[in-house]
Amino acid sequence: MPQKRKDLGVDVVLITGGGRGIGRHLAKEFAKQGAKKIILWGRTEKCLRETCEEISMTGTECHYFVCDVGNREEVYEQAKVVREKVGDVTILVNNAAVVHGKSLMNSDDDALLKTQHINTLGQFWTTKAFLPRMLELRHGHVVCINSILSLSSIPGAIDYCTSKASAYAFMESLTLGLLDCPGVDCTTILPFHTDTEMFQGMRVRFPQLFPPLNPEMVAHRTVDAVRTNTAFVVLPWTMHVLVILKSLLPQGALEEIHKFAGSYTCMNTFKGRT
Amino acid sequence: MHIAAEFCVVCVKVLWSFAAAAARWLVKPREKRVQGRVCVITGAGSGLGRLFALHFARRGATLALWDINRTANEETAELVREIYRQNTTDTSSTCAGSEDSGEKSAVFQPRVYTYVCDVSQRESVYATAQQVRREVGDVTFLVNNAGVVSGRHLLECPDELIERTMMVNCHAHFWTTKAFLPKMLELNEGHIVTVASSLGLFTTAGVEDYCASKFGAIGFHESLSHELKAADKDGIKMTLVCPFLVDTGMFKGCQIRKEMAPFFPPLNPEHCVEKAMRAILTDQPMVCTPRAMYAVSFMKTILPFDAIVCMYRFLGADKCMFSFLAHRKESTNNNESKISM
Numbered sequence: 060m061p062q063k064r065k066d067l068g069v070d071v072v073l074i075t076g077g078g079r080g081i082g083r084h085l086a087k088e089f090a091k092q093g094a095k096k097i098i099l100w101g102r103t104e105k106c107l108r109e110t111c112e113e114i115s116m117t118g119t120e121c122h123y124f125v126c127d128v129g130n131r132e133e134v135y136e137q138a139k140v141v142r143e144k145v146g147d148v149t150i151l152v153n154n155a156a157v158v159h160g161k162s163l164m165n166s167d168d169d170a171l172l173k174t175q176h177i178n179t180l181g182q183f184w185t186t187k188a189f190l191p192r193m194l195e196l197r198h199g200h201v202v203c204i205n206s207i208l209s210l211s212s213i214p215g216a217i218d219y220c221t222s223k224a225s226a227y228a229f230m231e232s233l234t235l236g237l238l239d240c241p242g243v244d245c246t247t248i249l250p251f252h253t254d255t256e257m258f259q260g261m262r263v264r265f266p267q268l269f270p271p272l273n274p275e276m277v278a279h280r281t282v283d284a285v286r287t288n289t290a291f292v293v294l295p296w297t298m299h300v301l302v303i304l305k306s307l308l309p310q311g312a313l314e315e316i317h318k319f320a321g322s323y324t325c326m327n328t329f330k331g332r333t
Numbered sequence: 334m335h336i337a338a339e340f341c342v343v344c345v346k347v348l349w350s351f352a353a354a355a356a357r358w359l360v361k362p363r364e365k366r367v368q369g370r371v372c373v374i375t376g377a378g379s380g381l382g383r384l385f386a387l388h389f390a391r392r393g394a395t396l397a398l399w400d401i402n403r404t405a406n407e408e409t410a411e412l413v414r415e416i417y418r419q420n421t422t423d424t425s426s427t428c429a430g431s432e433d434s435g436e437k438s439a440v441f442q443p444r445v446y447t448y449v450c451d452v453s454q455r456e457s458v459y460a461t462a463q464q465v466r467r468e469v470g471d472v473t474f475l476v477n478n479a480g481v482v483s484g485r486h487l488l489e490c491p492d493e494l495i496e497r498t499m500m501v502n503c504h505a506h507f508w509t510t511k512a513f514l515p516k517m518l519e520l521n522e523g524h525i526v527t528v529a530s531s532l533g534l535f536t537t538a539g540v541e542d543y544c545a546s547k548f549g550a551i552g553f554h555e556s557l558s559h560e561l562k563a564a565d566k567d568g569i570k571m572t573l574v575c576p577f578l579v580d581t582g583m584f585k586g587c588q589i590r591k592e593m594a595p596f597f598p599p600l601n602p603e604h605c606v607e608k609a610m611r612a613i614l615t616d617q618p619m620v621c622t623p624r625a626m627y628a629v630s631f632m633k634t635i636l637p638f639d640a641i642v643c644m645y646r647f648l649g650a651d652k653c654m655f656s657f658l659a660h661r662k663e664s665t666n667n668n669e670s671k672i673s674m
């Protein structure tokens with residue numbers, strides 16, 4: 060049955076971490092599907108500028124601002140700048156994230172904290188900055204690009220698993236809280252390993268069975284989920300099985316399956332963004 | 334070929350762990366001994382932390398109690414000493430006949446140590462941990478229990494309170510674990526307990542920060558337990574404790590639908606800790622109280638979100654915290670709960 064899709068014609072979309080990776084594809088996809096304006100946030104100006112130019116060329120208005128979402132003051136400051144220069148944000152996409160990719164004892168304390176600040180607390184600040192206006196307008200959407208690791212953790216990325224689990228709870232609680240607010244909705248995307256620089260070097264044991272996702276596909280599915288008002292999307296859907304198994308199996312069995320599937324060793328070759 | 338063989342082995346192991354789980358269920362495993370072991374409990378000044386301390390004390394463990402509140406912590410210590418005294422009189426009277434065991438208990442005398450520590454402060458945790466190692470010895474049990482709740486709606490909550498909730502309920506686990514894990518790894522012995530909440534398995538509206546911190550603590554716990562497994566450190570056990578609303582006053586005012594309330598009464602803290610102790614001492618990886626929570630969290634994984642929303646609405650669970658938030662607001666206005674934050 061074809062679902063009704065929201066028109067994005069009046070929407071101003073802000074994407075954190077929009078300069079590269081999935082964020083960049085999200086920006087292009089939102090533009091392609093008719094969003095009115097796109098705003099990009101990120102720390103590296105060069106990527107932001109390039110993406111911004113690329114989108115402007117296609118005829119969609121695009122702006123970028125340098126903003127580190129892990130820094131609360133900066134978020135509020137830049138949010139003000141956005142409101143003044145561009146207007147009210149109606150779709151907020153929390154996509155910025157980092158991964159340190161070490162085991163607990165090998166992790167640096169500051170790095171552990173930084174991941175929490177960017178991946179979890181950053182979403183609190185951006186949401187606090189833009190949600191009130193969405194509620195006033197009775198029109199808005201909060202989107203979060205999370206990860207399947209939020210529901211099923213692996214060793215060797217303890218900073219990331221912790222932060223993503225937190226971010227998941229934040230979105231779930233927010234989604235429940237906004238049920239009675241007409242016009243304001245939430246979408247959370249939980250993708251499996253995606254082919255960007257983020258998890259570079261990570262090696263899954265059965266790449267034929269679990270190939271890395273294509274970031275364009277993730278972006279496409281995200282925008283579609285926003286337009287159809289879908290609250291949670293697991294990509295690929297087969298990952299549901301993992302989540303169900305996790306709540307069914309005794310711990311020992313789960314560990315054996317993880318071991319066999321290679322999730323205990325996949326992070327050994329992890330390089331990440333260099 | 335080789336993969337197929339490995340797959341078969343995995344299948345057998347999976348079946349085996351089912352059998353083992355069933356066996357555990359039928360024949361209750363024996364509790365491990367904690368006598369003389371050092372146990373660190375954070376947030377020991379009140380609620381569940383205090384009860385954990387008393388239970389460990391009854392079994393003769395040496396306790397290092399951490400809390401930010403000195404007086405409350407001392408009160409717990411006093412209760413623990415009382416239990417130690419009872420223990421010695423009990424054992425000396427029962428063991429009067431048998432020589433050797435009487436001797437043992439005479440040699441060993443557990444003690445309780447108290448430390449004032451704000452677990453959200455990394456330096457404070459590391460310094461206190463250093464002190465514990467020096468004064469008490471190697472830690473076998475680490476119970477990460479300290480927790481706070483801001484009790485405000487997201488948009489009304491001061492940012493500092495959000496940060497504080499995350500720091501105490503989640504980030505603190507990094508620091509305490511990092512402080513004590515190296516020695517446990519060296520000895521391949523130890524036990525890390527995470528006291529989360531059923532709000533670490535499913536969420537409800539209005540308490541985004543609390544849910545985020547508890548989910549985070551569970552994500553941390555799971556990732557760490559896989560890490561230990563991957564490193565073959567099977568001597569270090571981990572137990573995740575997920576109690577439903579416990580009647581400790583933390584969520585005073587919280588209410589689900591009236592008709593449903595009798596089916597989900599707030600837990601008696603004593604009962605909850607008893608169950609948790611039993612799980613810890615038998616190396617059970619996870620314990621939810623009441624058992625219905627297993628069912629709820631399983632339902633959550635199989636049902637689509639819309640169905641979950643229907644279920645929540647039916648139970649009145651989606652907005653159950655709103656009455657708590659209102660209550661909290663009222664009492665803050667009356668300057669009542671300032672201290673508890």
Ligand SMILES: NC(=O)c1ccc[n+]([C@@H]2O[C@H](COP(=O)([O-])OP(=O)(O)OC[C@H]3O[C@@H](n4cnc5c(N)ncnc54)[C@H](OP(=O)(O)O)[C@@H]3O)[C@@H](O)[C@H]2O)c1
Pocket residue numbers: 075076077078079080081082100101102103104106126127128129153154155156157177204205206207249250251252253254255256257258332
């Ligand atoms: N790649 C995967 O396998 C995978 C799987 C599941 C989920 N995800 C999720 O998908 C999202 C995007 O990942 P990706 O693969 O596109 O990663 P990526 O290529 O590393 O992109 C991350 C983006 O976030 C930005 N960013 C990082 N820290 C920031 C900060 N403090 N403030 C503002 N922007 C910041 C980065 O830009 P700057 O560095 O210029 O700031 C970059 O644009 C993340 O939330 C990730 O968790 C990825």
